[in-house]
Amino acid sequence: MSNSRGLLIGNTSGRGRVNIKAGSKEKLNNPMETTKRLLKYLGDKKYILILALVFSIVTTLMTIIGTKLNGDIVDKYIAVGDLNGLSQMCIILVVMYVISSASAFFQNRLMVSIAQNTSARIRKDLFESIQKLPVNYYDTHSSGDLISRLTNDVDNINNTLSQSIIQFASGLINIVGMIIAMLLLSPTLTLIGLISTPLMFIITRTIINKTQPIFLRRQKELGELNGYIEEMISSQKLTFLFGQEEKVRKEFSNKNKALTKSAIIAEAMSGAMAPTMNFINNFTYFLLAVSGGILILKDINITVGTVFTFILYMRNFNRPINEILNIGNTIQSALAGAERVFEVMDEKKEKDNKNAKELEKVERNVLLRDIEFSYTEKKKILKGINIKAEKGQTIAIVGPTGSGKTTIINLLNRFYDVDAGSILIDEENIKNYSLKSLRKSIAIVLQDTFLFEDTVRENIRYGRLDASDEEVEKAAKLANAHHFIKQLPKGYDTVLRDNGSNLSQGQRQLLAIARAMISNCSILVLDEATSSIDTRTEIQLQEALKKLMENKTTFIIAHRLSTIKNADKIIAIKDGRIIEEGTHDELMKQKGFYSELYNSQFSHFNFKLYHK
Amino acid sequence: MNLVLSPFTQLIMNLSVVAVLWFGGRMVSYQTLELGKIMAFVNYMIQIMHSTVMVINLMMNFSRAKASADRINEILNMTSSIKEKENAKKLEGYDIEFRNVYFKFNEESENVLEDISFSIKEGEHIGIIGPTGSGKSTIISLIPRLYDIYKGEILIGGINVKELKLKELRDNIGIVLQESLLLSGDIEGNIRFGNNFATFKEIEKSAKDAQAYEFINKKKNKYKEKIEQRGKNLSGGQKQRLSIARTLVRNPKILIMDDASSALDMKTQSKLHEAIKNRDAGVTIITIAQRISAVMDLDKIIVLDEGRISAIGSHDELIRNNEIYRTIAVSQLGEEVLSNV
Numbered sequence: 012m013s014n015s016r017g018l019l020i021g022n023t024s025g026r027g028r029v030n031i032k033a034g035s036k037e038k039l040n041n042p043m044e045t046t047k048r049l050l051k052y053l054g055d056k057k058y059i060l061i062l063a064l065v066f067s068i069v070t071t072l073m074t075i076i077g078t079k080l081n082g083d084i085v086d087k088y089i090a091v092g093d094l095n096g097l098s099q100m101c102i103i104l105v106v107m108y109v110i111s112s113a114s115a116f117f118q119n120r121l122m123v124s125i126a127q128n129t130s131a132r133i134r135k136d137l138f139e140s141i142q143k144l145p146v147n148y149y150d151t152h153s154s155g156d157l158i159s160r161l162t163n164d165v166d167n168i169n170n171t172l173s174q175s176i177i178q179f180a181s182g183l184i185n186i187v188g189m190i191i192a193m194l195l196l197s198p199t200l201t202l203i204g205l206i207s208t209p210l211m212f213i214i215t216r217t218i219i220n221k222t223q224p225i226f227l228r229r230q231k232e233l234g235e236l237n238g239y240i241e242e243m244i245s246s247q248k249l250t251f252l253f254g255q256e257e258k259v260r261k262e263f264s265n266k267n268k269a270l271t272k273s274a275i276i277a278e279a280m281s282g283a284m285a286p287t288m289n290f291i292n293n294f295t296y297f298l299l300a301v302s303g304g305i306l307i308l309k310d311i312n313i314t315v316g317t318v319f320t321f322i323l324y325m326r327n328f329n330r331p332i333n334e335i336l337n338i339g340n341t342i343q344s345a346l347a348g349a350e351r352v353f354e355v356m357d358e359k360k361e362k363d364n365k366n367a368k369e370l371e372k373v374e375r376n377v378l379l380r381d382i383e384f385s386y387t388e389k390k391k392i393l394k395g396i397n398i399k400a401e402k403g404q405t406i407a408i409v410g411p412t413g414s415g416k417t418t419i420i421n422l423l424n425r426f427y428d429v430d431a432g433s434i435l436i437d438e439e440n441i442k443n444y445s446l447k448s449l450r451k452s453i454a455i456v457l458q459d460t461f462l463f464e465d466t467v468r469e470n471i472r473y474g475r476l477d478a479s480d481e482e483v484e485k486a487a488k489l490a491n492a493h494h495f496i497k498q499l500p501k502g503y504d505t506v507l508r509d510n511g512s513n514l515s516q517g518q519r520q521l522l523a524i525a526r527a528m529i530s531n532c533s534i535l536v537l538d539e540a541t542s543s544i545d546t547r548t549e550i551q552l553q554e555a556l557k558k559l560m561e562n563k564t565t566f567i568i569a570h571r572l573s574t575i576k577n578a579d580k581i582i583a584i585k586d587g588r589i590i591e592e593g594t595h596d597e598l599m600k601q602k603g604f605y606s607e608l609y610n611s612q613f614s615h616f617n618f619k620l621y622h623k
Numbered sequence: 624m625n626l627v628l629s630p631f632t633q634l635i636m637n638l639s640v641v642a643v644l645w646f647g648g649r650m651v652s653y654q655t656l657e658l659g660k661i662m663a664f665v666n667y668m669i670q671i672m673h674s675t676v677m678v679i680n681l682m683m684n685f686s687r688a689k690a691s692a693d694r695i696n697e698i699l700n701m702t703s704s705i706k707e708k709e710n711a712k713k714l715e716g717y718d719i720e721f722r723n724v725y726f727k728f729n730e731e732s733e734n735v736l737e738d739i740s741f742s743i744k745e746g747e748h749i750g751i752i753g754p755t756g757s758g759k760s761t762i763i764s765l766i767p768r769l770y771d772i773y774k775g776e777i778l779i780g781g782i783n784v785k786e787l788k789l790k791e792l793r794d795n796i797g798i799v800l801q802e803s804l805l806l807s808g809d810i811e812g813n814i815r816f817g818n819n820f821a822t823f824k825e826i827e828k829s830a831k832d833a834q835a836y837e838f839i840n841k842k843k844n845k846y847k848e849k850i851e852q853r854g855k856n857l858s859g860g861q862k863q864r865l866s867i868a869r870t871l872v873r874n875p876k877i878l879i880m881d882d883a884s885s886a887l888d889m890k891t892q893s894k895l896h897e898a899i900k901n902r903d904a905g906v907t908i909i910t911i912a913q914r915i916s917a918v919m920d921l922d923k924i925i926v927l928d929e930g931r932i933s934a935i936g937s938h939d940e941l942i943r944n945n946e947i948y949r950t951i952a953v954s955q956l957g958e959e960v961l962s963n964v
Contacts (some may be wrong), residue, residue: 077637081644081665090650090658104641112634117628238807242852246804249768253873254793254819296666319662327670411888495756518755524678608890 041104045350049168052129059121059174067181073111075188075329080104082196082320087141090315100120118177126173134165137352144427145362147386164348171345182331182338189324196317201279204303204325205297211329214287215336216282225277232270239266288329289422295325361425367445370452373533374437376401377564381432384415384422392418394587396432400580407564407578409608414584416568423566424453436534440598454532462514467496467522468503472528482529489559490525492518529557535565581605628679633641636700640665702759705771710787714795716780717876717907718768723961724762724775735761736930743923745876748900748908750918752951756934759911760801762927763879769798795877799883800912803862805854810839810865811846813854816867825872833868834896835861867895871902879909884917886897892917915955924948 051059069265080100088097128155141157195202243250243259250259298522303318392415398405407415421427422434425441434441441449454474462470471492478486480551488491495518499505514522527535537556567578575581576595582604583591583598591598591605599606643664650656695766719742726736736758743749751759764770765777768784777784783801784792797817805813814826821829826846830836830915838861841849854862870878878899896917899908912918919938926933926941926948934945 032743038663081640084644084648085658089644089651090662092652094649094652095647101641101645104639104644108634108637108641111637112630115630115633119630238852241805245853246806248769249806249816252767252793252800253795253869254790255816255819258819315658315662319665322666411890521755556920576845580773 015073016585028578042346045346045353047354049346049349053125053172056129057123058615059125063125064180066121067177068112068184069114070111071120071181071184071188074185075108075192075324077104077107078320078323078327079109079192079196080107080433081323082314082316084316085319086314086316092106118181121613122173122177124352126169129314130165130169131150133168133349133352133546135160137161137165137355138361140356140358144355145340145360146421148358157355160348160351161201164351167345167348168352171341173344175341178334179338182335184447185327185331186446188334189328193321196320197306197313199306199311199350200313200321202316203294203298204321205326207291208329208332209319210338211288211291212332214291215284215333218284222277222280223279225273225539229273229277232266232273236263236266236270239263244314276438280432288333292326293328296322299325315317319545319615320492333454362445363447364443365446366443368439368448370436370444372446373452373564374404376437377437378421378435379419379432382419382422382429382434383431383602384418384427384429386418390586396584398582398589400564400566402564403562404565404579405560405577407567407581408584409568409575409581409605410584410610415587417538419584420455420538420566420568421535424450424455425535430512435546451530453534453536454527454530455536456520456523456527457536457538462519462522464506464508464509466504466506467499470507470522471525471529474528478529483525486525486528487522489528490521492521492525495521506580533563535560536564537565537567575609583608624762632672632679632722633776634677636669636844637671639668643668656766671884686931689961699891700770705789706788707789711783712786714787714791716783718778718780719743719797719877719907720763720778720781721762722776722778724765724777726758726765727773728770728772729911732932734773736765736772739930739932741925741932743907743909743937745907746905747923749922750921750924750926751911751912752915752918752948754929754947756886756929757927758930759927760881763798763881763909763911765800766877766879767793795876796879797870797873797877798879799863799867799881801872801885802860803854803866803883805850805857805862807852809844809847809851810842810848811953813850813865813958814846814868814872816932818874820928821872826868829868829871830870831867832895832902833864833865834887835868848851858893863887865893871899874903877907877908877909879911882913885913889916897934915952919952 012605040489080103084097084104084259086485088100110254110292118286138161145481152310190201193204234537239262241262250256298323299318303321304311306313307315307318377398379396379399382393383390383391384393396415396419398406398419408419410416418427422429426444429441436444436452437559468480468483469486472478480503484493487496487503496505567575579594581591581593581598582589585604591601591603593601599609600606634728635887643661647656647661647664651658651661685850701783721739721741724736724739725734726739727734740761753759761770764815765772766779766784768777768787768789771785778952779787779792806816809949811823811826814829815821819827819831823846827836828847839845839848851857854865857865861881884895887895910918910921915938920923922937924938924941925935926945928947933947934941936944
């Protein structure tokens with residue numbers, strides 16, 4: 012049956028998931044602590060757990076007693092010829108077996124629901140923790156890793172909870188119960204029957220130890236293959252364009268071959284398990300039958316029924332032992348999973364200051380004072396930045412790629428906290444506002460627009476969740492997105508797939524702008540937002556943006572002439588310092604960095620103009 | 624599945640043992656059966672039941688496998704609609720000509736391109752400009768025959784693309800996509816993906832021309848610097864420059880840049896254009912752009928609007944004659960642009 016398979020697969024936590032890390036990082040840091048925390052999740056399920064255990068005990072007892080009765084029937088009724096007694100006993104047995112199976116069913120049912128509910132709760136806690144993680148966590152951790160914690164590791168825990176705990180308990184009860192029953196029946200036969208147990212123990216251990224590294228390798232190779240497939244499918248277009256079909260096919264087939272090879276070795280080695288177990292079982296049977304026969308013949312207090320019962324017991328005896336042995340591994344991998352899950356939950360979260368204020372509306376100004384900042388200790392990104400924006404002003408930030416423009420925005424949002432200096436909104440440090448209200452007050456249109464797999468309408472509404480349908484459409488109209496949305500197959504109810512891959516980049520940005528339109532923000536940040544919107548739309552958009560920017564403090568990181576020119580203040584940043592500041596005309600007169608940048612950007616155009 | 628199945632099979636197994644005992648017991652008492660045979664019988668029973676359970680499991684596995692196999696077969700049975708003809712022809716030149724091309728993505732959808740006709744001589748530098756969704760990217764994906772058109776003809780060197788050897792066609796076309804897709808590996812490997820036989824010198828040259836040389840040299844491991852999946856550890860500009868280098872290393876005869884330098888600042892961008900122009904005079908370059916400054920110097924500019932060609936001409940001609948182009952130009956370059964034409 013599934014025993015011999017489960018034995019090995021349980022060990023390597025099988026199945027074809029992409030996760031490689033979970034398998035290789037099996038060293039536990041603090042198993043006791045982790046176990047305690049895990050048990051806490053079971054805390055309020057205590058009674059259900061006990062009930063499940065009771066069912067398990069019932070099942071086990073019924074099996075043990077039932078088997079004993081089998082022997083009794085042979086000895087006391089069949090051998091004697093008591094047919095009435097036989098009928099009665101058979102009815103009793105049937106009832107017992109029905110009870111046993113029913114309670115096994117209920118026990119399974121209870122455990123499955125405990126496990127599912129608990130892992131759902133762990134998943135929920137983990138997900139909520141992940142949502143509160145600060146942005147810099149994502150700088151150093153891959154999202155794949157987080158996903159694998161949410162899926163694989165939680166699954167591992169689930170498996171343990173649903174199967175291992177009860178298996179362990181019922182296994183123990185089984186073993187103890189059967190040993191007692193056997194000893195009562197015949198100490199001699201018990202001893203003979205148990206000879207095979209250590210033998211089986213040694214053989215399975217050896218096989219498992221031999222196969223484990225191979226199974227680990229198989230998992231690793233499977234992970235690599237999956238990763239390769241994922242990557243190549245998502246960049247299939249490249250393969251076509253560069254005519255690399257042959258190379259990709261070859262690489263795939265190499266990885267596939269490697270996996271096949273180690274899978275064959277692993278399966279072949281573990282395939283030895285079932286026949287071996289069978290042999291040992293039959294060997295035990297043989298020992299019991301022969302010695303039982305001899306004992307009966309010598310008339311030493313042993314009946315045919317006893318031998319019969321023994322043989323039945325032994326058939327069921329080795330199974331729980333094996334199970335218990337393997338549960339150790341399952342539990343260990345579950346604990347490893349739990350540890351990885353708790354690790355994320357314990358990460359430092361974003362938190363509001365005590366007595367944090369709500370930022371309702373920005374009434375006066377935004378002030379960045381002597382800001383110093385670095386992502387990593389090695390490289391300082393911002394050095395002594397001072398910016399003052401009065402309410403309703405538009406501040407353009409220009410500078411070469413990598414000069415720290417986007418970083419300023421990240422700080423304003425408190426995605427990161429400044430190393431030194433302070434950011435004040437209405438003369439209050441932004442650290443004293445609640446994060447939620449701060450971020451609500453700032454609408455950002457980023458270079459990359461993220462769209463959810465939902466309708467266009469909901470994607471726009473994401474800017475403010477309580478916006479009505481009319482408001483959504485109004486915002487879309489203002490952002491000049493209404494026209495193209497109407498042309499989509501289902502208009503506003505068209506579901507966007509795969510980060511809006513069915514839209515052009517410009518259309519995606521229009522949606523992002525509509526999203527910003529709908530939010531009741533006081534501060535607006537446009538991060539090169541208009542760079543891939545075609546210019547004809549942009550003209551109309553500029554109008555709309557102008558309307559949106561009224562009474563709002565706006566920071567623009569843009570390369571466009573028109574936006575920069577009309578700004579109240581232009582701040583030129585280079586290597587993390589402000590090197591020039593002023594209006595377009597002022598800076599052009601200075602003939603410094605900005606005018607050079609400006610001229611170099613539009614030199615083509617100026618060249619043409621002046622040489623006509 | 625185990626929830627119901629395993630207690631149930633256990634029950635059946637136990638009940639059949641009881642049945643053997645009951646019937647067997649009677650037979651023993653009528654002396655038609657020996658006592659020992661009952662035991663043998665019970666053991667047989669258990670064996671049979673074990674096997675039965677296995678068969679049940681197999682059947683369940685089989686039905687699951689069937690469902691999976693159906694899904695796999697669905698894909699295996701799919702044939703690509705884009706196939707090379709027998710006796711496909713070799714390329715004989717690099718002039719590109721579109722003749723009344725109509726295109727839609729599938730039967731039911733609307734036309735994405737309508738009645739597109741233009742021709743590009745070998746070595747010409749062409750710009751394509753137009754509003755979002757006007758079909759710019761679609762046009763260029765037809766040249767390497769990523770899609771087959773619905774009506775009309777596309778000729779390369781005077782031969783219909785459908786008649787050409789697919790590999791040869793694509794080998795001679797280099798497209799830098801709007802989205803910079805990088806693969807996990809290292810920088811060199813990514814550039815080499817464009818051309819397996821490139822020497823290191825060629826790779827370096829392409830990196831230089833793509834304006835990637837500087838940032839690569841700043842990396843600790845230079846060309847061996849690791850790149851994560853999708854180039855996650857690089858900035859948008861760096862990714863774009865690497866994907867440009869990857870295309871340049873192919874030394875394509877037709878180079879297509881699909882808004883491929885949008886994340887670069889203007890200075891870098893103009894250096895890039897300069898370098899590409901200087902690489903090989905005979906290369907046809909098609910540039911899709913949002914910024915007029917990127918296309919205004921080119922030989923010819925195609926203005927697209929809603930899947931149709933609105934006008935073709937030089938910058939000056941278009942400023943004079945094309946409404947769409949004029950509005951774009953004014954918005955990007957200011958009113959002055961008009962006064963000089």
